[in-house]
Structure formats: C-alpha cells, structure tokens
Amino acid sequence: MRRLLFSVLLALSAAPVAAETIAITGATLHTAGPQGTIRNGTLLIENGRIRAVGPAVAVPAGARRIDARGKVVTPGLFDSLSTLGVVEVGAVEGTRDARVQDDRVTAAFSVADALNPRSILIPVNRIEGLTRAVVAPDPGKSLIAGQGAIITLIGTLGGPGDFLVRSPAAMFAVLGEQGSHLAGGSRAAALLRLKEAFQDALDYAAHRSAFDAGDRRSYALSRLDLEALLPVVRGQLPLVVAVDRASDIETVLRFAKEWKLKLILSGVTEGWKVAGQIAAARVPVLVNPMEDRPDNFDSLGSTLENAARLHKAGVTLAFATGDAHNARNLKQAAGNAVANGLPWDAALEAITATPARIWGIADHYGTLEPGKDADVVIWDGDPLELTTFADAVFIRGKEMPMKSRQTELRDRYKDLGGPLPPAYRKP
Amino acid sequence: MTANLRSLAFGALAALLSLAPAGCASAAPPLPASPPPAKAAAAPPPPAPEPAAPAPAARKPVDIPYPSTYEPLPSQPVVITNATILTAAGERIARGSVLLRDGKVAAVGASVEAPAGAVAVDGTGKWVTPGIIDPHSHLGVYAAPGVQANEDGNEATNPNTAEVWAEHSVWPQDPQFPLALAGGVTTMQILPGSANLFGGRSVTVKNVPARDVYGMKFPGAPYGLKMACGENPKRVYGSKGRSPATRMGNVAGYRAAWMKAREYMEKWDRYEAKKKAGKDADEPARDLQLETLAGVLRGEILVQNHCYRADEMLTMIDVAKEFGYKVTAFHHAVEAYKIADVLAANGICADMWADWWGFKMEAFDGIRENIALVEKAGACAIVHSDSADGIQRLNQEAAKAMAAGNRMGMHLKEEDAIRWLTINPARSIGIDKQTGTLEPGKMADVVLWSGNPFSVYSHAEKVYIDGALLYDRNDPARQPEMDFELGLRDAKEVE
Numbered sequence: 001m002r003r004l005l006f007s008v009l010l011a012l013s014a015a016p017v018a019a020e021t022i023a024i025t026g027a028t029l030h031t032a033g034p035q036g037t038i039r040n041g042t043l044l045i046e047n048g049r050i051r052a053v054g055p056a057v058a059v060p061a062g063a064r065r066i067d068a069r070g071k072v073v074t075p076g077l078f079d080s081l082s083t084l085g086v087v088e089v090g091a092v093e094g095t096r097d098a099r100v101q102d103d104r105v106t107a108a109f110s111v112a113d114a115l116n117p118r119s120i121l122i123p124v125n126r127i128e129g130l131t132r133a134v135v136a137p138d139p140g141k142s143l144i145a146g147q148g149a150i151i152t153l154i155g156t157l158g159g160p161g162d163f164l165v166r167s168p169a170a171m172f173a174v175l176g177e178q179g180s181h182l183a184g185g186s187r188a189a190a191l192l193r194l195k196e197a198f199q200d201a202l203d204y205a206a207h208r209s210a211f212d213a214g215d216r217r218s219y220a221l222s223r224l225d226l227e228a229l230l231p232v233v234r235g236q237l238p239l240v241v242a243v244d245r246a247s248d249i250e251t252v253l254r255f256a257k258e259w260k261l262k263l264i265l266s267g268v269t270e271g272w273k274v275a276g277q278i279a280a281a282r283v284p285v286l287v288n289p290m291e292d293r294p295d296n297f298d299s300l301g302s303t304l305e306n307a308a309r310l311h312k313a314g315v316t317l318a319f320a321t322g323d324a325h326n327a328r329n330l331k332q333a334a335g336n337a338v339a340n341g342l343p344w345d346a347a348l349e350a351i352t353a354t355p356a357r358i359w360g361i362a363d364h365y366g367t368l369e370p371g372k373d374a375d376v377v378i379w380d381g382d383p384l385e386l387t388t389f390a391d392a393v394f395i396r397g398k399e400m401p402m403k404s405r406q407t408e409l410r411d412r413y414k415d416l417g418g419p420l421p422p423a424y425r426k427p
Numbered sequence: 428m429t430a431n432l433r434s435l436a437f438g439a440l441a442a443l444l445s446l447a448p449a450g451c452a453s454a455a456p457p458l459p460a461s462p463p464p465a466k467a468a469a470a471p472p473p474p475a476p477e478p479a480a481p482a483p484a485a486r487k488p489v490d491i492p493y494p495s496t497y498e499p500l501p502s503q504p505v506v507i508t509n510a511t512i513l514t515a516a517g518e519r520i521a522r523g524s525v526l527l528r529d530g531k532v533a534a535v536g537a538s539v540e541a542p543a544g545a546v547a548v549d550g551t552g553k554w555v556t557p558g559i560i561d562p563h564s565h566l567g568v569y570a571a572p573g574v575q576a577n578e579d580g581n582e583a584t585n586p587n588t589a590e591v592w593a594e595h596s597v598w599p600q601d602p603q604f605p606l607a608l609a610g611g612v613t614t615m616q617i618l619p620g621s622a623n624l625f626g627g628r629s630v631t632v633k634n635v636p637a638r639d640v641y642g643m644k645f646p647g648a649p650y651g652l653k654m655a656c657g658e659n660p661k662r663v664y665g666s667k668g669r670s671p672a673t674r675m676g677n678v679a680g681y682r683a684a685w686m687k688a689r690e691y692m693e694k695w696d697r698y699e700a701k702k703k704a705g706k707d708a709d710e711p712a713r714d715l716q717l718e719t720l721a722g723v724l725r726g727e728i729l730v731q732n733h734c735y736r737a738d739e740m741l742t743m744i745d746v747a748k749e750f751g752y753k754v755t756a757f758h759h760a761v762e763a764y765k766i767a768d769v770l771a772a773n774g775i776c777a778d779m780w781a782d783w784w785g786f787k788m789e790a791f792d793g794i795r796e797n798i799a800l801v802e803k804a805g806a807c808a809i810v811h812s813d814s815a816d817g818i819q820r821l822n823q824e825a826a827k828a829m830a831a832g833n834r835m836g837m838h839l840k841e842e843d844a845i846r847w848l849t850i851n852p853a854r855s856i857g858i859d860k861q862t863g864t865l866e867p868g869k870m871a872d873v874v875l876w877s878g879n880p881f882s883v884y885s886h887a888e889k890v891y892i893d894g895a896l897l898y899d900r901n902d903p904a905r906q907p908e909m910d911f912e913l914g915l916r917d918a919k920e921v922e
Contacts, residue, residue, distance in 0.1 A: 294572055336823075386826035386881065406784075422765075
C-alpha cells in the first residue's frame, strides 16, 4: 500500500521533460480519440503536452514546425506486457530480472526494483514507435508472479519520474496448464492456492498485531507477500491472470466475481469461445493476435481471428507481445489482427487508447487530445504496415534520438572494407 | 520473435528456455529424455527404390534408402490472368498471366495461351509468386501440441549424431503443416536441432498431407547435414562434463570427425576400386554416422551449418577447406552482415531472420538490415523461420527486411525480396533446378496472394503444389485438416 501511494505521488509529480513548442503540420492524424482521423491536420506540442489537434490549429510564433505532409501521426504505442528493462540477453542469467526462483518471494516481488532505464533494448524499441509498456514479472516457483510496472521508453532522457510511470501497476498470476504445474499438478490445486493466499491476506490484515506478536496461525505466504496482496484482494489493484483454455477463463471469471477482483486476463487464446461471458463481466483482455497454433492442450482453439471475435463480442481488447527485444513488433501483431477481421481503428486503439484505459493512465496518455502527454510518432506510412517505419518519436514532448546499438552496428558495417578495422569506426 | 502469450506472464524468454525448446535457436535444447518406448512401424515399407536394386553386398556408403514416394496430387490446367507476377527470376510482370499444366509451369508472360478447359482464375488486384520455401523448419519433429511426447528434434545424447535422420522423427500429422501451407509454404527443409556438432540428416519435403514422411519427401532433393556452432553444443555437453565445453572444443570435435570420415571414405573407395578391377576385396563394415559425413565429402550431402557469429562462420569456412567440403548455408547467420563479402566470394548462402536478436549472447548483434546487407554484397540471402510461427509469415519477415534495407538507402523491390523466399532457399537445399521460380518447366509450386505479398494485410489465397490446388482460403474443402484436429471442430467455429 505504501508503495502504491508512493508511485501515485511519483506519477503526479512527474514534470513534462520538454518545454519546446513543436507544430507537426500537414499529416494524417489518427487520434485514437473522439476526433477520429484528421486529414491534413496540425498537432501542437507545448510544455511536453499536446496543446491542440485539428484541421486548423494556430501555430504560435517561435514554434518549431515539422512538415509532415504525406506522413501519418499516432499516439506512441503501448505494449501491454513486456520484460523491457528487466532483461538484456535472454540466455544470460545475470541480465534477467523478471523472475525469481525463490518460493519465499511471490506477491511482494516488484519488477520496479530491478528496472534498468539504461537497457539497450529501450532505444531499439523506441525508435520504432513504442513509447510505453507494462513490465510484467514471470512466475518463478509461485503462481503469483509479483507486481508489474508501467514505464515510458524515455529511458534516462527525461526528468525524474518520466521513466517509471506507475508501480505497482498490477499483480500478475498464472493459472491453466502452467498454474497447475506450479501448484503441484492440478488446476484445481492452483485455484485453491490462490484462495488460500487471499484468505490469508484478509486474515492477516485483520490481525496484524496478533501476527506480529506471534499469536496467529501460520500463513501460506510471507508477511511481505500478504501485504502486497491486500490491494488485490480489496479490488484496488488489478490482478492479471494468464490463462488460455476456455474453461479456465470461465473459472477465473467466477473466482474474480466471487472475490470482487479487478481482473485483467492475458493470453486468452481460446477467449473467443467465451467472449460473451468476458464482455458481460467487463473484464479486459491482453492478447497477442498472432497466436494461432494448438501448441498445448490449453490452446486447441487458438485462431488468428481471436482478436476480431473478441472485439465483435464487445470485449475490451489490448495487444501485448510478452517480449522485450522485439516488443517493437507490436504493430505487426496489430496489422495481423486487421488482416484477420479486426477493424483498423480498433487495432490502433488496442495499442494506444484501450490499454491506457485498462491500465488507468488514460488521463494523460493514449490519444492525441489536448492535455495529454505528447507521446507522438510520425510514421512514413500506415503504422500497422510492415514496410512503415517511424520518422520521429516524441515522449512527453521530447524528440527522441533515432539511434540505438543496432543503428550503430549497421553504420559500422554497412560498407565493408576501409583502411582500418571496423573497431575504429565509431558513431 | 513472436512471444508465447499462452503463458504471457511467463515471457518469451522463459518459453524459449524451458517451455518450448523447439527450434535450434532455443537457448536450451532439451535434455536427453529417457529412451523412447519402442515404436511400432509408422507406415508400410516403401517400395524398392529401383527395379534393378543392387544386391546388398554392392551397397555403397551413400546409397539412399527410404526413397520418396511422393506423387503430385491430381490437378487440372489452371490459368491465372491479370495478376502482378513475381517470377523470382528477376522479373515483375504487371497484369500478367501464368499457365499451370501437368504439374508444371507451362507459360508465364503478359499473356499466355490457355488450353480449352483450363480453370480460369481472375488475378485482378492479386499477386502471383513461386511457393515459399523454408530452408529451416522443425515441423513434424517438434510437432504441436508441444508436449514432451512430441519432442523428436534433438538427439542430444552425443555431440556427433550424424547417423540420425530427421525424417525418422517427422510426424506427418503435425497440425502445423497446414498452418504453414496457409502462409504459402510449399516446400521446407526439416532439420534436426542444434544440440550437437553434427545433428544428423535433414529432409526436404513438399508441404502435402501424406501417410508418412516419404509421401512428402521432395523427389531428388539432396540430404543436408545439420551442423551447429557456438553456444548450444558447448553448453549441452559442457554441462555434462563432456567435450565440447568450449568453442575450441567444438572445432576439435568437427576436425576429429572429418578425419575419421575421410579415412572411411577412402576405405570404401579402395574397396570399390578393387572390386571394379575384378580383384578380391572384403566389404568394409558400414557405419551410419560416417556414411553421412562421407556423403558430405563426396559432395552428395549439403552442409547446413547453424552459426550465428561472424568469426565462427569464418572458422567454419576454414574447417571446410581443411577437409575439402563446402558449407552450403549458414543458418541463423545473425552476424552475416559483418562478413557478407566473404560469403559472396565463397558462394555460401546465409539463412537469416528479419529481426530476431538478443535472446542469447551469440544473437546480441542482430540488426534489421542483416538480410539487405547480405543482398547488397551480392551473396545468397535467405529468410528462414526456425519457428512454427515464423513459417506462417515468411512473406512478412521478408517485407520487414526489405523495408529496413530501403530505409538505409537501398532500392530493394518486391522482385528482389521474393528471391529470399523462393529461389535462394531452393538453391541452398539443392532443388533450384526443379522449383523456386516461375519459369516454364519448373514445378508448378505457386501462390496466389490476395494483394502485395509484402503487405501485412495480404493472405495466400490459393496455394498450388505441382499444379494441384492444395489450399484455398475461400474453400474449406481445400483446407487440409490433420487427424489431431478432428473432434476439435467446435473449437474452431464460433460457439
């Protein structure tokens, strides 16, 4: 709880990093908001925020003008599940911090304490238009993996509070096949574990002093874990449950209703089969629309049309890669959802405005609307298309350098030969 | 790479590490399992290879048992008209036509003469390309569902398992084959994994449903030998306290094996020569492992070498020179752009991903421009998948690679990028005479796309293999369904 308050303060105190006034003119603006799409529009950035958006916006004298005729402008993209900032090289254990293999640490584990704003993965993804992400823990030995955070991809280029937007953003847990494995071999046992933890958290909250005096029964989880679970049990902090099989989704929906949880579902490859129930429960889902293989018995109904069918049933939908190195391919995932029946606008919203609402940051991010943080991308074409790249990326009004370790490698090697070895070619 | 959201909170990396050790990109190939239960014969024995099969005593080390029994499925003449055609032989024909007849490409051009009764397909607004060829797949050997019982891709019990053949692991009922077909893939090379220095023989198959792998086997395709550099072999065996535990241990392992192979080959050569001269000769004992390696030295089996780092690829070129064989292709050549000139000079293909990087140390220097830079150097650039997800969207991977090259200032066009998916992989697995371009006389392995195949919004609409329509996006009767999928129909239709 203290952490929650702290992070709210952090978020509130975050000052916009850039005072530059910028006018992006002549572009097609996909606002992902009430203004829809504006052709030949102007977007004005002032003090790190969007000041005005529209077909006829007065550009103040002294503003830097960016001629974006023929270009497309959208909000910066948002990956609803990633491990950005908690991994450098997948197979190099010392660089991996999304998971703990210690059963004493579960709900209290917070990825924010391991986040690295200097990760080289951040510029790699940022120059392709990704400006925000949820960083989620992986379950190690417990089906309650711990607490995730929301970051911007500004890295160290912003002011204090610009990188870490919120922590904890949610508690993460896993059920289904994996939860069953972690709970000793049955999905029923996994649910039991979850119930036990929740009951313990409530009991602990009601008897803190007795517990501290050693005058209370023992709990399944540690004191820190029980503390961390309380906001979840009280319906204040979202619980993200990874689950695929339709029957497991139904079980989680029942469980969340019983406990009055603020539930978010992730994975959800068979979600379309129970889309009506998900929609009726008003539970948002995080999916990767490129998943279509029956690669385990939880995902036999996996289909590329999952996103389209969920949307059609009225489910609130956001896209997630679950990746870090290639979180930048979020837009490809969205494009594939469109190719398989999702309306284009809904796909853009699933990587901007909708996750902003799901994650509770819609007050300052997610659309091109006056007052919002200026997370803005100028694209050289349809952002969901494979051949489109970002021309310019702004986070909270600050223009990001279009460089990464990968562009430096490219520039070093794009012309082989020369008098000295490549090691002497420095950016 | 596509993350596995099936266990979203688990993350893509974890999936790679412990859940889905499928591809040879995987950071941790599975540990050797306990010996599999005895397997019943999967299929009736294939017919004898040739009517006049030589007597067993006359067998040479590289005789080829388990022959292909593939027969093209029934087809009618088809003429596709008014489409944008990428021949993969360098041409782009606007509003062109292509005629498929008797399983072959019969004619391609601005207009073609179609025989009476040919099925007419209106290609207005659509594109036609050769069928996509994936030179690096593990379909069938790491089948779906990805349960341990289906993991048959890595015989990780010895650093040299040149004696195993991928075809003996291929489950033709893998439901991932039809998914690849829906992505326009008509041919693929299925490889053993990369736990070993020598992983075993590959098999090249047509993407057709069949009772056994021999019914899919590409007629006349040479075998490949899977070799692996770098992290995987040294980790798998080093962690067991065995050699190789280092990269120098890897190289010592290759060299020792090639020395034995040369000895073996020469022994057989001497035997054959004596016999030919009518002299008495004792037939040497056969050795499956050395037969495969000798096949490479004889130039009959192509080396398909998993190798990420530039310096290691250069070392492997030297190993090949020491023992007189050729590396046909480096797979997962994440650093190919650093040595693209050498690859071009040595005529070695580079099989690459569009953007996978960073999942392990030897993939840390991956860049989006890799494929384009290899193309720029004039080397043989290939987009491969090593993934049951990636194989469904190789056209999308090529699109990203093409766009990255153009962002860097190249002027790559669709007619260039299509080669990375068709004729170049065909060349790398030795089937470029038969397929890989739309030229008269070639196999009619053809995809009709709903639009530009390098757009995310396009779909393979019709897929022809040897002229037979084996997939039609708009006709469920032409969408194969594997046995495993039966009874799951309610899982596929909206409830």
